[in-house]
Amino acid sequence: MICGFDYGTSNCALGLSQGADVRLIPLEGQHTFLPSTLYALDRDLITEFVGKNIAVGDTRQAFVSSRQNVLARAQRARREEDIDDNDQTLFFGRAAFEEYFQWPEDGYFVKSPKSFLGATGLRAEHINFFEDLVAAMMQNIKQRAENQLGVEVTHTVIGRPVNFQGIDSETSNRQALDILTAAGKRAGFKEIEFLYEPIAAGLDFETKLTEDKTVLVVDIGGGTTDCAMVRMGPDYVGKEDRYADFLGHTGERVGGNDLDIRIAGKHLMPLFGMDALLKNGLPMPTQMYWNAITTNDVSAIATFNGMETKRQIDQLRLDAAEPKLVDRFLRMRAEKHNYHIVRNAEEAKIALSDTLNHKVLMDYIEAGLSQDISRDGLAKSIEPPLEKMLKLMMDAIEQAGEQPDLIYMTGGSAKSPVIRDAIQKRIGDVPVLDGDHFGSVAAGLTVWAERIFR
Template identity: 70%
Template sequence: MICGFDYGTSNCAIGVMSEEGARLLPLEDDNAFLPSTLYALDRDLITESVGYNMLDEAQRQAFLHDRQAALLRAQRVRREEDVRQDDQVLFFGRKAFAEYYDFPEEGYFVKSPKSFLGGSGLRREHIHFFEDVVACMMQNVKRKAEATLGQSLTRTVIGRPVNFQGINAEASNRQALEILTTASKRAGFECVEFLYEPIAAGLDFETRLEQDKTVLVVDIGGGTTDCAMVRMGPSYAEKLDRKDDFLAHTGERVGGNDLDIRIAGKHFMPLFGMDSRLKTGLPMPTQLYWNAVTTNDVSAIATFNSQQTQQQIEELLRDAAHPELLSRFARLRKDKQNFHIVRNAEEVKIALSNSLSHQVSLDYIEAELGLSLPRDAMAKSIAPPLEKMLSLMTEAIEQAGEQPDLIYITGGSAQSPVIRAAIEDEIGRIPVVDGDHFGSVASGLSVWAERIFR
């Protein structure tokens, strides 16, 4: 059976075509959107799960041979921790968040692994591990979708950003697509194609157009912002070759996660000493705080968790004018609560789409700790990444050499009135149409999969 697979930075979704159009399948209870998170009792149990759930025997044997060391470590973990084969050792989506919140120090938690794909300087073992994380998540999504359908999914179109990373984009894209291809094959897909995510979002929108339009599609995803200028409408909808209709596309690694990081850094980290002073009157170094919240950067998180950072915090504690704030930061690091902080920032961003101010509690860090954040203060803090998003939109228009008839915005962060107002201020009085902020890419991928595989 054919499907469209949105392996997103923030959420995963999978869709199939029905007589009524694209239909997204439930992946977690009745939810069609599964947060892109994974919690494992031990990271090597992720590799073990991939091998156990591979269906193609030849692929499986090659995988088991290639991952011998990790599989031996997984067996040792099971013996030492008395973990039986039928015990649940992996958690996905909202359940992964729940396990992380309850046991942040005890397991391995990963959020938005798509953000890491295409990263420079990754060693072979890093690439293998990312293959395993992605394959494990894809196996889970595919298994749940097939349980709903009662049929096997064998052919899929997977969404991809224009550029996975900003540095050395060609090599980065090649590495990321190789990881996604390898993982999807291990998940059991026999045929895999890729489609730019903004184009997929546009295809979903096109099914509802009654007149031909030139549309600027803006997909503000969790990890990237991607734009495409597309001619679309009834005259174009049934064409298989659409290359002449795609007038321009731009994309960069700046998305909803970057907004969350800015909110966490600018508004939450001062509670942990970020804007405080040393006894000498000099400002507290800020990079260790940004490393804590930059959860979409492997090197930043590795540095935050390193012994060097531990030593730096101990030295700063002796010199801090307000050591109680830095002690709070040291506890956050020890308890691995930095992902929780960034999740809180995301929740604030979502809440401020519908209100002018939001109160957030951080009582899991310390009793009565929290803050109130007004929308205008959030707007100031997210200005740098928002400016990058706007420049991608104007660049796409310039590449196309014409103005769009309308702007179609999708992606979770596109719900923010701050972002919508910024788009209208930057580009002018062009109608802005909201799409299905979470499902448009998966729906468009399903539409395209049906066309190319039938």
């Protein structure tokens, strides 16, 4: 069976064709999208999970041979933690969040591993680990789909951003695609192709057009923003070669996660001492606070978790005019609540799409701890990443050499009225239409998969 697979930074979705229509498969209850999260009782158990779920054959043997040391550590972890062979060791999606919120100190939690793909300076063991993370998530999603369908899914088109990182893009893109390909093969896909995510979103939208248009497709994902200027409509929809119809495309590593981090930094981290003063009247250093919440940067999180940061915070507590705020920061770090804080920021962003004010409750840190955020306050805090997104849109229009007839928005953050207002002010009086913010990419990937594999 053929599918379109949106392995997203924030959420994953899988689509199948049913006649002329596309059906997104429920992956978690009735939800057709699964948050891109994983919680493991021990980090090495991720690799063990992958090995156990690879079909018996040369692929499994090669994998086991390449991961012998990690698999030995996984067995040791099982003995030390008294984990039975029948115990569940990995949790995905909303269940991963639940386990992390309940046991933040005990296991290994990761959100949005796609954000790390293509990062520079990764050693071989890092690349192996990211292959295993992605493979475990793909295996889980593929198994969920197959359990519902009762048939094997063998061919897929996977979405990709224009650029995974934006630094040394050709090299980083190749590395990221190699990781996704290796993971997809270990998940059991026999044939894998890739398609730009904004183009996929546009293909889904094109099937609904009744006349030809030049469309600016804007896909604001969790990790990247991708834009494409595309001629589309009834005269184009059946064409096999669409190269000449894509007039311009841009993409950069700035997305919904960056908005969440800015919201967390500007509105929530002051509760932990950010922007407070030292006894000598100087401001508190802020880099350690940004490191805590920059959850899409491996080096920032590693620095925050390092002993040097612990020593720095201990010293700043002695120097702080309000040491109780630094005590709160120390407790947050010790109990590994930084991902929870960024999740709070994401929830605030979502809530402020429908309301003008939102109260963030942080009882997991301290009883009664909360913070109010307004839509105007959110707009001010996200100005730097939003400006980058707007520039990507304008660059795509400039490449095309013409104005769009309409703008088609997809991706979770595209729902924000703050972002939509900013687009209208920058681009002008061009109609802005919405797609399925979580499913349009998967649907377009499915349309393309049917076209190339049939």
